[in-house]
Amino acid sequence: MHKQAYDYIIIGAGSAGCVMADRLSQSGEHSVLLLEAGGQDRNIWIHVPLGYGRTFFNRTVNWMFETEPQGGLNGRRIAQPRGKGLGGSSSINGLLYVRGQREDYDGWRDLGNRGWGYDDVLPMFKRSEDQQRGSDPWHGTGGPLPVTDLPEKHPIAEAFIAAGVKAGIPHNPDFNGERQEGIGPFQATAKRGLRFSTAKAFLRRALKRPNLDLLTHAQVTKILFDGIRASGVAFVHDGKPMQVAAHREIILSAGAIQSPHILQLSGIGPGGLLRQFGVPVVKELPGVGENMQDHIQARFILETKKKITLNDDMANPLRQIRMGLSYLFQRKGPLGWWAGIAGAFIKTRPELDRPDVQFHLYPFSTDRKDRPVLHPFSAFTLTVCQLRPYSRGYVRMKSADPLVPPAISPNYLGDPRDAEVLAAGMQVARKVIATEPLAGIIRSEKEPGPGVSSDDELLAFLRAKAMSVYHPIGTCRMGHDADAVVDDELKVHGVFGLRVIDASIMPTLISGNTNAPSIMIGEMGAELVLRDATLRNSKAA
Known part of the structure; x- marks a missing residue:
């Protein structure tokens, strides 16, 4: 049973929220309540790395959001899976640990966000990390998060990897080290063949503390205000409306889709939108829900000459048994793979100062429909992802009913430059595909196919087939201009006692997968909250 009031209330037990719950409860000085709309992380497929293929389409652990029809993608609606339950999206994602580029964070700093340059955030990355390869200037050991x-x-x-090097891409065994550019293996948040979500890495130990309470199946309906001070949270717990008060702060960590939605439901957002649905305006902030960015990818489906793919393992009962036994007794084999066993960060033009495209290599292939089924032939997938899209979209409430999902529109390919970068990246990928020893493995290019080569043909393919990489960010942008939502201490502009601490605060999309940066934001947010608590205590003394 939860108490009537806490020092801190955290909304969302996801990638950043679990970090916050751990760090804020660590000293024992503060009472903390963590609210999570989903349930416990007991589904077995959460903990098996390859299980993301099942959790991506399971409504018990996934919100399974969907975009509005995307004009740049022939009016298609695109899946936006988001974790529902302890660990949030870190419990259903592809596990890859990628931080992005130094220039990403220096760019945030140069926008006026003090304390968010690369040299500022690197200690936060290192503090979380337990790097299998040992510590060095870029990596830490002894943290709660295994990186292996x-x-x-x-x-x-x-x-x-060998073909990429022969094609002119430098070999890089560590995308999170001194430089990102190159081709090599990915690391992931796993250990001994098991996923390490933030629930497992951070929250599990924190729940042993008496000053942290957790409520699952608690869907927040709005943040409550006393004037312009956030004073509490209204939520539905197991079907019953409830409220709880916050003595100090409310921390919104519901992610890039739900954080802006909760703000809008609570009266913080574009005034016209709020009034349209009869929501009393607490603070008009036009940027709430705007600035949405997401990675988009094109996929090569490449048929192999030999049966060396997951497609073949799953098509053969004996190989399935061998796969299961290998995982059960050795924690090896396909069940222990993560989403992308190798990749690359490349420049599409030599004059660029840093990579603008990422490749992911998957040892299987599927049509990626709502219920994806592996292809009946031997094949693998090579994806091409534009790292820093120009297109901007939005998340906007569609009803005052908090149970109605918001309108989600990343505006994929809304800016024509995005298609140009993707097409250029596909040309580089084809160069690698045509280079030995990779070329010797491949029987044929099934998609997009050798007949798709001109700019117009590539654009048509992208509009018909391109998909999200599931990295939404930016909808509660950090900054100091009129459209910013939070300042560089992650405090919501114009109100008191409320911060947003998750991927929604990113001003621009980082150059890579977004889970590691989301965990870093949780670490940085906890540092900022605890610093204010120390100042408050010293003044009281």
């Missing part, structure tokens, strides 16, 4: 290598090599990944 895939325990075994795969022939397709080895051929891909």
